[in-house]
Amino acid sequence: MNTLLSFLSVALYAGAWGTLARSYQHNIDAMHRGGTPKQALAGALVLSGLGLVCHGSVLARSISTASGVDVGFFNVASATTWVITSLLTILAISRPVAALGLIIWPLAAVAIVASAAFQVERLLSPDTNAGVHVHVFTSVLAASVLAIAACQSLVLYVQEGRLRARRP
Numbered sequence: 001m002n003t004l005l006s007f008l009s010v011a012l013y014a015g016a017w018g019t020l021a022r023s024y025q026h027n028i029d030a031m032h033r034g035g036t037p038k039q040a041l042a043g044a045l046v047l048s049g050l051g052l053v054c055h056g057s058v059l060a061r062s063i064s065t066a067s068g069v070d071v072g073f074f075n076v077a078s079a080t081t082w083v084i085t086s087l088l089t090i091l092a093i094s095r096p097v098a099a100l101g102l103i104i105w106p107l108a109a110v111a112i113v114a115s116a117a118f119q120v121e122r123l124l125s126p127d128t129n130a131g132v133h134v135h136v137f138t139s140v141l142a143a144s145v146l147a148i149a150a151c152q153s154l155v156l157y158v159q160e161g162r163l164r165a166r167r168p
Contacts, residue, residue, distance in 0.1 A: 002116065013048065051085070065123070078108075078111040085108045087144065099155050103155070
């Protein structure tokens with residue numbers, strides 16, 4: 001079941017990426033103005049939302065085990081990209097940040113595939129102090145916000161360079 005959901009979430013993220021990329025390819029001026037055609041944005045966000053549901057289901061099954069919480073490298077990477085993608089999907093509804101999906105959705109897909117392919121177990125036993133669990137959660141959240149900021153700075157750098165060179 002995890003394999004099917006992993007494949008489905010990768011396909012949905014790829015569909016969201018393709019929808020957005022095709023939109024920008026046909027309307028390159030929209031990307032430079034920071035906007036996205038509304039139909040393409042809506043389609044990409046719906047696909048991203050469905051991908052998030054599948055991705056979250058895979059994460060819940062991968063991280064929460066009978067032996068404890070699995071905080072292996074690839075599981076944490078997948079959880080981080082899930083949080084990043086969640087924030088992107090929510091923010092893209094009201095802010096012009098959809099272009100970040102061109103970077104973030106492929107990263108999320110790679111993290112899902114890596115998590116499924118490489119099973120590295122690092123278990124926190126059920127009797128581990130709750131502070132450790134809180135620390136892990138806040139670390140993932142902080143890394144996610146930092147990654148979004150880094151991606152946004154790259155997008156703005158490219159857009160500014162194109163504006164200064166007066167190229168579309």
